[in-house]
Amino acid sequence: MKEFKRITVTAALPYANGPLHIGHLSGAYLPADIYVKYQRLRKRDIIFVCGSDEHGVAITIRAMKENLSPQQIVDKYHHLLKDTFQKMHIDFDIYYRTSSLLHHQTAQEFFKKFYDNHQLIEKETYQYFDTEKQIFLADRYINGTCPKCGYENAYGDQCEKCGTSLSPDELIRPKSALSNSVPIKLPTKHWYLPLNEYQAKITQYIDSHPEWKNNVLGQCRSWLNDGLQPRAITRDLDWGIPVPLKDATGKVLYVWFDAPIGYISATKALLPNDWQKYWQDPETKLIHFIGKDNIVFHCIIFPIMLMAHGDFILPDQVPANEFLNLEGNKISTSRNWAVWVHEYIHDFPDKIDVLRYVLTATLPENKDNDFTWKEFQQRNDSELADIYGNFVHRVTTLLHKYYDGHIPDNIDLQVIDIQALEDCKKAVQAMGNNIENFRFRDALAEMLKIARIGNKYLMDKEPWKTFKTNELQTQTTLYVAAQITACLALASQPFLPETYLKLKQILNLPDYDFQNFWSSNNTFEILPSHHQIDKPFILFEKIPDEIIEQQIQKLQQTPKSHVMLKPFKNNIAYEDFDKVDLRVGTITYAVKVPKADKLLQLTIHDGIKERTIVSGIAEHFQPEELLQKKVVFVANLEPRKLRGILSEGMLLTAEDSDGKLHLISPFGEPNNGSIVK
RNA sequence: GGCUGGGUAGCUCAGAUGGUUAGAGCGUUGGAUUCAUAAUCCAAAGGUCACGGGUUCGAUUCCCGUCCCCGCUACCA
DSSP states (O other): OOOOSEEEEEEOOOBTTSOOBHHHIIIIIHHHHHHHHHHHHTTOEEEEEEEEBOOSHHHHHHHHHHTSOHHHHHHHHHHHHHHHHHHTTOOOSEEEETTSHHHHHHHHHHHHHHHHTTOSEEEEEEEEEETTTTEEOOGGGEEEEOTTTOOTTEESSBOTTTOOBOOGGGOEEEEETTTOOOOEEEEEEEEEEOGGGGHHHHHHHHHTOTTSOHHHHHHHHHHHHHOOOOEEOEEEOSSSOBOSSTTOTTEEEOHHHHHHHHHHHHHHHHOTTTTTHHHHOTTEEEEEEEEGGGHHIIIIIHHHHHHHHOSOOOOSBOOEEOOEEETTEEOBTTTTBSOBHHHHHHHOTTOHHHHHHHHHHTOOSSSOEEEOHHHHHHIIIIIIIIIIIHHHHHHHHHHHHHHTTBOOOOTTOOHHHHHHHHHHHHHHHHHHHHHHTTOHHHHHHHHHHHHHHHHHHHHHHOHHHHHHHOHHHHHHHHHHHHHHHHHHHHHHTTTOHHHHHHHHHHTTOOSOOOHHHHHOOSOOOSSOTTOBOOOOOOSOOOOOHHHHHHHHHHHHHHHHHSOOOOOOOOOOOHHHHHTSOEEEEEEEEEEEOTTOSSOEEEEEEOSSSEEEEEESOTTTOOHHHHTTOEEEEESSSOOEEETTEEEOSEEOEEEOTTSOEEEOOOSSOOOTTOEEO
16 A cells, blocks of 8 residues: 555535534544544644535525525634534644635636636537526526427426427527526626546546445446536626636636635645645645545546646545434434534533544444434443443542552563453554544444453452452552553544543543554553552443433424424415416326326316326325325416426425425315315 | 445344355343442344345355335426
């Protein structure tokens, strides 16, 4: 394996439109932090950069919702995120932000370099502009007549009827899907990064990393097999980084383009004079910690940007985790199904390490994993309190009881004593190997194993018995037990930073540099004979059932009390409402639409005849259970083809806060065709 | 529907480039022990390794097909 001089570690930039939840921690930040803490202890030259991702449409939408400016939104969440990371002891060397001037300059330099070297495709197109909404329309938001088959409701990018790929320009009689107004054509210029030109190089690059995780390689190959396409790197928007060209007012860099450059900007801010060697020296190892949703950006698109630029090294590892579920369901911000980290910190201010421990023990390294409060309690109680905390407590108590808190002599070392120390050493080494190979769960298990070794050792040697019969052996036993405890303390540093500090106090650990603890093969002596330790105290309290119950209840109640209801729409005239013809009908036939997950094709008797309605409810209802059900539908909606089937109307449904759909049906038995108003 | 990844003990997960008795932790049961936060230690029970075919002397591991779960994507008037 290649030896590197230094390491650059990035963790995915969190999006500054909401707080952090435990899924974020377990996806990227916690494993990254453990890795970095470990490497720092090994005295490796390493930097750890991150920051808030503050651009993009979602920010502007959030701003409108909260009635604040985009800048106010990102300020608010940037500080919350930064504070949360700090309290969880995720120790970035810098936590930066993409709204900073330096980042704007860095991203613009990237663009400018591509532009000046003619690496971008420049397309001035006349794009449709909705004068009513004052916005350029994405292809999808333009409807019109298909030039091939004459179908009247083709989209700007594709005709659903004949399946042809289209561009909006080909449409006859286009109209805006947002306002139904006729859009006018305005010239707009955009720049594209021709990803396709790098297909061969990026394929070669991916192939040169067979050591990457399966999920990462799979996603990449899937993308490469489909063939890469040029990708627009600019947008018409007013929140973002201005395109650094004269004739580009009102244009910003697309957020996917600027965000990963944020890693570089952050490094520049951290090391203004020295940043290059962390990004441009081939002897630097670049590692991106991310969640599985970010794979292609970090393995294909960003590397292409770096390749295209030419001065940069490429990522050497991209350890992407799968997702963490919560109590059996997906974590969802919109449904508020999440454990918010800042709330956890508020509820459990002295249990930061417990969350770090439990999340590390259940990292979704190879497949999705589930976080439950019960497991949280159980791991705290039986692993941290019983195995880890209690071991430390019994050793320190024995030392005080028998030797007034002094480490005794070790003049009677037997095979069993040496073996225990050797086993600890092995565990430490295995821990290091696992961390180097991004296996953090296994690494954590090795750490706990040290406490297990200690517990077993005490049981085997029974110093409470030998104290009365064999003074020399008791001394040796407690000497060895003290070393094991100190070993456990040092090994805990990457995982449990607060616990380490507590142990440091209890054991009165000197400010000695323990670097050789990680590397040497010798049996170690951390606490010399006659060393004085401090009084012990409880490291991990058990968590009572009530506390766990409270958290579970809080979780189950919040979706109902905290649902973000959409604001009500503006008032409309009665005449406008009256235009909608709502009727009662009976479902007489229902079948799944082939090759579509969400669509059901329904036949509805509307009182006069039968009509076909295609509805996106397949995930919520079985076709059979709908038969003979009375429903309410919109009878005068412009017919439209969906998946090649003409849909004449629309079923009314109510979507609850869980995203579940409920059909609207009449109370009573009105006959088909009855008017609903 | 297309494309990744996954489906291994009650639970959470490892693992095998195909080969004698498939592993860990938790949980359960039995025993030992008392220095310690009723903590600890030992032992046992528990698995047709999703299902059906194929290749092979031999497959849970490779190939094909089917079913199920997460994600991306298309379709949700």
